[in-house]
Amino acid sequence: MKENFKLHYQLEADSIPLRIFDLCIVRLINEKHWPWLVLVPQRDIKEIDDLSIEDQHKLIGEITKASHWLRTAFYPDKINVGSMGNIVTQFHVHVVARYKNDPLWPMPVWRALPPVRLTQQEIQERIDQLTKVEFL
Secondary structure, eight states: OOTTOOOOHHHHHHEEEEEEOSSEEEEEEOOSSSOEEEEEESSOOSSGGGSOHHHHHHHHHHHHHHHHHHHHHHOOSEEEEEOOOSSSOSOOEEEEEEOTTSTTTTSOOTTTSOOOOOOHHHHHHHHHHHHHSOOO
């Protein structure tokens, strides 16, 4: 992680570190209902247009990598990608694996259900599932 980069406390509390890309840190959201990653550029920014054009291109590539990673590990029906930032203003991008039989399909997942945390064993199982697949 970049020396002067500070992750927002809410993202820190709600997720588990997985990997560091060139631009973003990648974290697993601690939520039982969906395999869910969050990508956080290692920059002090609030909006995507605060990134340089070069970093915007990197971000799209890293979102694509994360999407592929979830698709090959969990075989979802759909990948949702989004960034709101109304609660956590540090710019970040959610990449969520969705299933037609999940509790909210086809509605958005954000704050729609009370969070259900993964157990330590379930966290490890998700991480193991991700590490078993070929990563771009």
